[in-house]
Structures are given as C-alpha cells and as structure tokens.
Amino acid sequence: MTGSPKPDGVLARADILLDRVLYYLSSLLLMAIATAVMYTVIARYVFNAAPLWAEEAPRVFFLWMTYLGIAVATRRGQNIRVTFFVEKMRPKPRFILDMFMHVCVLIMLVSLLWYVWPLIDLNLKGTMLSTGWSNAVSWFPLPIGAALMLLYQIRLMIVSYHQYRSGNYTGETGGLNEAGGD
Amino acid sequence: MLLVSMLLILFVFSLIGMEIGWAIGLAAFGYLVLSQFEPFGTPMVLFPQMMIAGLDSFILVAIPLFIFAGELMNTSGVTHRIVFFASALVGHIRGGLANVGVVANFIMSGISGSALADAAATGTVLVPAMKERGFPTAFSSAVIASAATVGPIIPPSISFVLLGAIMEISVGRLFMGGVVPGFIMFVTMFALTYWISRRNNYPVEKKATLHDQRVSFIGAFLPLLAPAFVVGSIVGGIATPTEAAAIAVFFTLILGVVVYRNMGWRDVVEAAGIAAVSSSVIMLTVATSQIFAFLAVREKLGEILTSAMLAISDNVYVLLFIANLLMLFLGMFMEILPVMLILAPILFPLFGGMGVSDVHLGVVMVLNLMIGMITPPIGLNLFVLSAIAKVGVIEIFRYAVPYFVALLAVLALITYVPQLTLFLADLVIPVR
Numbered sequence: 355m356t357g358s359p360k361p362d363g364v365l366a367r368a369d370i371l372l373d374r375v376l377y378y379l380s381s382l383l384l385m386a387i388a389t390a391v392m393y394t395v396i397a398r399y400v401f402n403a404a405p406l407w408a409e410e411a412p413r414v415f416f417l418w419m420t421y422l423g424i425a426v427a428t429r430r431g432q433n434i435r436v437t438f439f440v441e442k443m444r445p446k447p448r449f450i451l452d453m454f455m456h457v458c459v460l461i462m463l464v465s466l467l468w469y470v471w472p473l474i475d476l477n478l479k480g481t482m483l484s485t486g487w488s489n490a491v492s493w494f495p496l497p498i499g500a501a502l503m504l505l506y507q508i509r510l511m512i513v514s515y516h517q518y519r520s521g522n523y524t525g526e527t528g529g530l531n532e533a534g535g536d
Numbered sequence: 537m538l539l540v541s542m543l544l545i546l547f548v549f550s551l552i553g554m555e556i557g558w559a560i561g562l563a564a565f566g567y568l569v570l571s572q573f574e575p576f577g578t579p580m581v582l583f584p585q586m587m588i589a590g591l592d593s594f595i596l597v598a599i600p601l602f603i604f605a606g607e608l609m610n611t612s613g614v615t616h617r618i619v620f621f622a623s624a625l626v627g628h629i630r631g632g633l634a635n636v637g638v639v640a641n642f643i644m645s646g647i648s649g650s651a652l653a654d655a656a657a658t659g660t661v662l663v664p665a666m667k668e669r670g671f672p673t674a675f676s677s678a679v680i681a682s683a684a685t686v687g688p689i690i691p692p693s694i695s696f697v698l699l700g701a702i703m704e705i706s707v708g709r710l711f712m713g714g715v716v717p718g719f720i721m722f723v724t725m726f727a728l729t730y731w732i733s734r735r736n737n738y739p740v741e742k743k744a745t746l747h748d749q750r751v752s753f754i755g756a757f758l759p760l761l762a763p764a765f766v767v768g769s770i771v772g773g774i775a776t777p778t779e780a781a782a783i784a785v786f787f788t789l790i791l792g793v794v795v796y797r798n799m800g801w802r803d804v805v806e807a808a809g810i811a812a813v814s815s816s817v818i819m820l821t822v823a824t825s826q827i828f829a830f831l832a833v834r835e836k837l838g839e840i841l842t843s844a845m846l847a848i849s850d851n852v853y854v855l856l857f858i859a860n861l862l863m864l865f866l867g868m869f870m871e872i873l874p875v876m877l878i879l880a881p882i883l884f885p886l887f888g889g890m891g892v893s894d895v896h897l898g899v900v901m902v903l904n905l906m907i908g909m910i911t912p913p914i915g916l917n918l919f920v921l922s923a924i925a926k927v928g929v930i931e932i933f934r935y936a937v938p939y940f941v942a943l944l945a946v947l948a949l950i951t952y953v954p955q956l957t958l959f960l961a962d963l964v965i966p967v968r
Contacts, residue, residue, distance in 0.1 A: 380808075380809060380812035381805050383812065384600055384604055385804075385805070385808050388782050391597070391781075391782035392783065394779065395775055395783065412597050413592055416591070420819045421816070423812045423813045424820050427814075427816055427817045433817055435556060436550060438914065439551055439913075451552055451553070455549065458562055459554070459558050462561060466584050466587065469580050469584050473584055473588075492588060492592060496588055
C-alpha cells in the first residue's frame with residue numbers, strides 16, 4: 355500500500371491490526387447474513403416455521419457490515435472516485451485540492467458524529483419487536499463507522515503530507531481508483 | 537438557490553476526485569448547513585437519520601449477497617469454465633475469441649448481475665488471449681467492455697434490486713422485464729462483432745470437436761444452472777430477492793467447496809471480506825444519494841425538470857426521448873448508481889402519470905446508464921479494461937463507437953416498443 359507507515363512501529367502495527375480486525379469482522383457479518391437468510395428459507399420449507407428474527411437480525415448485521423466496510427474501504431483507498439481530471443494536474447495543486455477535500459469530509463464526519471447522538475438517545479428507550487434487541491443497536495454502526503472513518507481520513511492526510519514532502523505525491527492512497535459501482 | 541448550490545457542489549466535487557459517495561453526501565450536507573441561514577432551516581439531524589434509515593431495508597441486503605456469490609464464482613474458477621464453454625460454442629465463427637467474449641459475458645450476466653464484475657472477470661482471461669491471436673488490444677478491450685453492459689439487464693441484477701428497493705417496484709417483474717432487452721443486446725453485439733471481424737479479417741479458433749464441446753458443457757453445466765435457481769425461486773414465489781441471493785451464495789459455495797474442491801474456507805472468508813467491503817462502498821453511495829434525492833424532491837427539482845420537459849412537448853414519446861438524452865448525458869459524467877437513485881424519484885412519478893409502466897421505465901433507465909459505462913470521460917467499464925489491457929481509455933472508446941451506436945439503437949427500440957420489456961414480465965408475474 356502506497357505511503358503506509360513502516361510496519362515496525364507500534365502505531366503501524368496497531369494500524370494493520372485494526373484494518374484486519376475490521377475486515378474480518380465485515381467478512382464474518384456477511385457470512386452471518388447469508389447463513390441467517392438461508393436458515394430462514396430452510397426453516398420455512400423444511401420445518402414449516404420461519405424464525406421471528408428472520409428479517410430483523412440480517413438487517414442489523416447489514417448495517418454493521420456496511421459501516422465497518424466503509425471504514426475499511428477508506429483505509430485501503432477503495433472508494434469510488436473519478437481521477438480522470440485530477441490526474442492531469444501538477445503535484446502541488448493536486449495535493450492542495452486533495453487536502454481541501456479531506457478537510458471537507460472531516461467536517462462532515464464530525465457533524466455526523468455530533469448529530470447522531472440525539473437519535474441514539476431516542477432509540478435507547480425502545481426495543482425491536484422480534485429480537486428484543488435495543489433499537490439503538492441499529493444506530494450504533496453510524497457513530498462507530500464515522501469515528502473510524504474520521505481516524506482513517508486523518509491517517510490519509512498524514513500519509514499524503516509525507517508523500518508530498520518527500521516529492522513523490524501521486525494522490526494515490528492505494529487500491530482502486532475509478533472502480534466500484536455496478 | 538439552495539438547490540443550485542447542492543447541484544454545483546455535487547458536480548464540482550465529484551469531478552475533482554472526491555469519493556462519489558462523499559461528494560453526494562457533501563452536497564446534501566452543504567444544503568443542510570446553508571438552510572440554517574434561512575427562516576425555516578432543515579434540521580441537521582436529517583443527515584444521520586437518513587444515513588441509517590436509507591439502508592435499513594431487507595431487500596438491500598440482497599446486494600452484498602449477490603456480490604458475495606459473484607466473488608465465490610470467480611474464486612472457484614467458474615469464469616474459466618464459462619469462457620471454455622463459450623469458446624467451444626462460437627470460437628470457430630469469424631471473430632473467434634471476440635465472439636467468445638460476447639457469449640461469455642452473456643452467460644456471466646445470468647450469474648453475477650454486475651457489469652464491472654463481468655468486465656473484470658472476462659477481460660482478465662480474454663484480453664491477453666486475444667492479444668496472442670493478433671487482435672488489436674484496444675478492440676479486444678472495447679468488445680469486452682461493451683459486452684459486459686448486458687450484465688445488469690439480464691437477471692439477476694444489482695441495479696434492478698436497488699431500483700426495486702428505492703421505488704418499491706417488484707424486483708421479480710424488473711428481472712423478467714430485462715430478459716428480452718438483454719437478449720436483443722446480446723444478439724446485436726454478436727452480429728456487430730461478426731461484421732467487424734469479417735471486415736478486418738480477424739482470426740477464428742479451430743472448430744471444437746464433439747468431445748471438446750461435451751467436456752466444456754459438462755464443466756459449465758452447474759454454473760449455468762445458477763440463474764435458473766436464482767430467478768426461478770423469485771418468479772416461482774419460493775423466495776424473496778434477498779433469499780434468492782442467499783441461495784446463490786450457498787449454491788456457489790457447494791460448487792467450490794464440495795463439487796470442484798478448489799476452494800478452502802480461507803478463500804470463502806476472503807471472498808466474503810472482498811464482497812463486504814465493495815458492497816459497503818456501494819451502500820455509502822446509496823445512503824447519501826437518498827438524502828440528496830429527498831432534498832432535491834423537497835426543493836421541487838422534479839417539478840422544475842417536469843415543467844422544463846413539458847415546455848418542450850407533452851408527447852410521451854418526445855419526453856422519453858428527452859429523458860434518454862438526460863440520462864445518457866449524466867451517465868457520461870457521473871457514476872451510474874447516484875444518477876439512478878437521484879433521477880428515479882423524479883422521473884417515475886412524471887412518466888407514471890403518463891401511463892408508462894414502472895418496469896418499462898426501470899429497464900430503459902438501467903440500459904441508459906449501462907451505455908454510460910462505455911462512454912468517456914467517466915465510463916467505468918472502459919477504465920476497468922484500460923487497467924487490464926494497459927491501453928488508453930480514448931483508444932478503447934474509438935473501437936467501442938460501433939457498439940455505442942448499436943446500443944443506442946437497442947435503447948430506442950426498447951424505449952418505443954414497451955411490449956419487448958413488458959411481455960415476459962406480464963406473462964410470468966402479472967400485475968395484481
């Protein structure tokens with residue numbers, strides 16, 4: 355991965371460990387979703403009794419998987435972006451532009467973190483019908499995901515700054531550029 | 537004013553390289569911040585509220601599952617089996633491996649539901665092989681990029697699942713609606729490839745023996761059953777689209793782990809991780825697009841667009857033509873998911889009121905956006921093939937122009953002959 359910290363420092367090791375934990379958690383959640391949904395089909399046709407949690411649990415897992423997955427994608431530079439025009443820019447203006455965009459995303463993430471708390475507070479009081487889980491379980495992925503993305507945006511800015519200072523700034527943060535979507 | 541600012545932020549930031557999901561989110565966020573300076577500002581809490589509510593849907597769960605099934609198919613070597621089968625089937629016809637690319641993508645479209653995934657999978661196998669046979673690399677890339685556009689039209693389709701979830705349209709009917717248009721796309725591109733190959737005297741493969749044909753068919757037989765399982769279970773009312781996607785996951789899991797025995801549990805975990813992360817990226821775009829669309833509708837973008845279109849004509853055929861132009865134009869400059877998610881809440885009520893079927897409009901919309909995937913500057917299929925073949929995007933597009941024109945002709949046909957879309961949908965899943 356371009357510009358990643360050397361893996362010998364404590365911070366760098368923690369960075370890699372966190373990335374792996376989040377990646378495998380997302381993987382585990384997707385496998386849990388597949389198993390839960392498949393179990394529902396089997397239970398309905400074989401045991402003639404679909405479980406009550408059939409829809410609720412996969413939806414909650416899906417929200418957790420999504421927000422942890424977005425954090426991993428941010429860390430690995432796998433988000434969908436159009437680099438067709440900026441690729442033609444010189445390193446300095448491109449670096450300034452990239453930094454400006456990182457700051458915009460940072461402000462947006464901080465705002466997300468700030469305004470999500472009243473919603474969590476509101477949902478702490480209620481429970482889901484079939485699982486009996488707190489409604490807040492569906493809302494927690496957002497602040498946790500946003501906090502992780504915040505961390506990774508800052509990391510990205512530090513890596514970009516070091517790349518720029520050492521004279522090899524390409525704007526690449528590792529991973530895909532114009533990929534993703536459908 | 538707020539609406540103009542929102543649209544401006546979106547276009548500027550997506551074109552200067554901000555992640556698409558965040559560019560859309562920033563546009564909506566900018567709207568919310570600016571609205572605080574007005575007498576009745578929109579509550580900021582709407583932003584986090586819709587980031588969760590916009591994704592809290594059981595049908596959306598189908599998307600990571602379909603992507604997971606596609607990843608498992610790739611890991612278990614299904615792409616090679618399908619290419620081998622397609623080669624035995626049509627490799628001897630003028631155009632050889634180029635025809636194989638069109639047929640392989642048609643078959644893959646019934647398994648994966650994603651144009652990008654199909655383009656990457658078949659491109660990786662076929663582009664180097666075509667280069668060896670003497671095809672111009674840019675032509676090989678153009679054929680694969682264009683042929684992969686059939687992916688989201690033939691069921692299963694991630695785009696149709698999304699459209700169904702957002703606009704509350706029957707996903708089963710959308711799936712059925714895509715079958716005939718997808719087949720027309722396939723036949724058109726196959727015929728075009730044959731014609732181009734004849735004109736340029738492109739090479740052919742040796743005709744496969746009956747034994748080779750049998751071996752390749754047996755090798756591809758089980759993967760060929762996957763679409764029947766997926767679509768059949770939805771159409772037959774056995775499973776919801778999400779459940780059908782889970783069935784697809786377990787079907788491919790059994791293929792890789794039990795039947796072909798070329799996939800271990802480590803591969804399964806890795807495939808799930810890749811699918812989870814790539815679908816999360818899509819979901820970020822889905823969540824922020826929904827906030828954007830909500831604010832755009834609130835700011836009466838739909839009414840503005842509708843009046844502008846009605847000022848030109850009130851004839852439904854002319855309006856469909858204008859809508860096609862708009863979608864093609866936006867598809868050239870934006871990633872297709874946000875275009876679909878933002879335009880759908882505006883265009884569906886307009887055309888619904890004029891008697892255009894939601895399934896017909898859905899297929900026309902997705903086809904439009906698929907054409908956008910082979911047009912520069914932001915044609916994602918061109919980028920994927922450019923990365924695989926190490927050829928410039930514009931060079932690939934030069935060879936893709938005939939396919940672009942052919943797909944426009946198919947689009948016109950599908951737009952103005954709705955029966956082509958609705959016939960099978962009405963036959964298999966009649967409107968209740």
